[in-house]
Amino acid sequence: MRTTTLGRDGPVVGRLGLGAMGLSYRYAPGLRDRTKAVSLVQEAVDLGVNLVETAGAYAAGENERLIGEAIRGRRDEVVLCTGGGLLGDADGGLRPAGCPQALRDAVDESLRRLHVDHIDLYLLRRVDPGVPLEESWGALAEQVWAGKIRMLGLPVVTVQEARDAEAVHEAAAMAAEVSLFTRCGLDDVVPYAVERRIALLAGAPLGRGLLAGPFSRHDDLPADDWRRTQPRFAPRAIRHNYALTQAVGQVAARHGATPAQVALAWLLRLGDHVVPLPGTRASYHLAENLGGDRVRLTEQDVTDLEFLPYPAGAPEA
Template structure:
């Protein structure tokens, strides 16, 4: 596995996104998810990414059980501050007391003494970022957290946070069809020596080429609420998959592997965490590490997936409004 650094934290360039094991994408299968986590560790995909809000703590408990006896192999990343879609009246909470209590709760569910990478999941517009990160910094001082990160933050917030305490990583969506971070956000990270963790590199599964229409998703799948998966939009987005397939065929690879390889091509400071809750998908995803995309490949992908090429926004309107970018 190719390695890089998020600040002072050495990590694999492909980790494992664990959100779908607990929420959003259909039914849970803890046995398969646990096997997928073990397979990821075996293959060097040792960064496991979750959050306290995933399955109302289920994601952290699942990882805690899965890494028991293998804790030294795993880099555990979790998040605090996002209260979930059903929360009211607050959707996010960056108050110091919430950060402190949230960390203790996460440690208990994970069954570990320290969290390797602790993210602020969403920026709270009602709390100065200095106060939130200050509370997170005190967790580092107490030995409960080793490195700090932000998720879905804009350049000004990133700079203010980094002036309060070193920030190892920014995690935001980045894929062929979600390129909002290009320009100011990624450049700010590079100016400050902050690594970048790209979530949803497979476009929530669409870029695998296995979702021909919204009816192929079960009723409980939250992607049914996402604009890009609406019937009219998904029909307009499907031709993008043809370009991915063409590039994949040249490499005897899958569309998913090409999508991941494209994210990795953005720079050696970029890490990605494709989600997988089946061992076979873990194996498929890790195969992207050996793919070298040619100038011809990159040009074809750039022509098809220019910024704004996807039809529909990446989140529903209310969730888009909660992003701090």
Template sequence: MQYRTLGKSGEKVSAIGLGCMGMAFAYGQRDDQESQATLELSLDLGVNFWDTADMYGQGLNEEQLAKVLATRRKDVFLATKFGFRVREDNSTYIDCSPAYLKKACEASLKRLGTDHIDLYYAHRVDVNVPIEETVGAMAELVKEGKVRYLGLSEASAASLRKADAVHPIAALQSEYSLFVRGIEQEILPVARELNIAMIPYSPLGRGALTNTIKDVKGLDENDFRRSLPRFQQEAFEKNLAIVNALAELAAKKNITTGQLALAWLLAKGEDIIPIPGTKRRKYLQENAAAADVNLSSDDVLAIEQLMEGYEISGERYSEGSLKLVNR
């Protein structure tokens, strides 16, 4: 495994991380035994950068990780998030108030079975709480030794600047892939100016860029992708044409389409550390191997020129969820 420096933290983490959300939440049926085997194998492969959140299965994902952390905590650079809360009717809202985040941190530490979180993210920017207040309270957790480094998720360039002025921000997590490149305009340049690592989530387009999903009807009935605009049948079919074209490029290099998509991200800068999610050892191994794929500048250009010939169909989130990003 290759390793990259996590922004101004100076910490070395695996160039390919592991998104753990799907083990407990959003992507159909759980398989706890396979998930635990995937976590254990990830460390054997050198994938030491794990990403979870308190909202994934309402704490369940953190508890799943705790079973492996119990014996291998020192091998993991552990990231979790706070900010999403659930109402009685199961709807969610953002709460990044100082009072709540301290409770959320304590609860995460307990579920994870650890005395510290390596990287603690605000899952979204709370428009009702100044980002300076949120980060100021997060900084107190650093002073207390409960958190080592701070991060933000789906924050705007302006929020990044305000936050970093209060306490050093080590990482920004945003959706970034061949399908979602909006951060390249303003957010990524500001992150680079401030030496903040970029952590792309959904770097495989929620699975669409792997070329393994041929028909959305095959997704589990509980799979949340069924509700996403990009995974509606007409939009998905249009996007499948893009994936098929990428698959031809990948085949020429004897790699999978997913590996091509991850290698493209890695080639965009040493400060980029994607966290593809999986709950299966098979895909973990495939994703991890992408760190060894070296794309030349000509390869990157060819991929981007191919993408310019297409228009991505469908938004990445529902209208309501889109209001929570880039704030």
């Protein structure tokens, strides 16, 4: 797998990481299996995936506990990414929590749940509208100076907000939902990230499963799946979006690849600093996703992909 670095002097990571959210949060609760989830994380590390992303807000901390169990005895093989600034519950609700004391507490709770003595990359998950960004960022910078965190990452912010935060402490990464189906902010964020040598962590790089191709109808989603509440998975929208995935499949056919692999290859082509974080619960999808690193898109492929109609429905609500 190709590699890059987090920030200017950060650790080397594979260009494809593992997003762990879906292992225990939001997606198909009735299909979850903790033992298999732990095994999948370990399998990913065996295959060379060393950046693993979780968050304290995923399943009220349960996702971090799962990752902590999975990497026990293998801490040195993993660049561990978690984050705070959001409070979550087991039902999927989230709310901002960016006051300094809440963030200090969140870091300590993450360390306990993960059973580690430091976190490699800690993301501020969201800017709290009730707290100046510099105050939230400053509280996390204190945790770096205390040795609890190695590096910090920003959420989706304006370029000016990023500059203001970096006046307090440098950012090694920026995290955003980015995919062929969600490109908002790329025109501003990508050039800034290149300029500052900041890694862009692309969350939900497969459109929360839409670009993987299994969902052609709303009823294809399990009855208890959070995505049923999301606009892009509404009955009319999902039919439109499935047609877009089929168009991606036409590009994939030129390479003997899958739509998911092409979607990841498109992200990787944006720049060496871009690190998609696909998630999965299945070994065969894990192998499929890693195959995206081997797909080399042509200029014609990129043109065809970038002129796709916009998907129906807003991104995550």
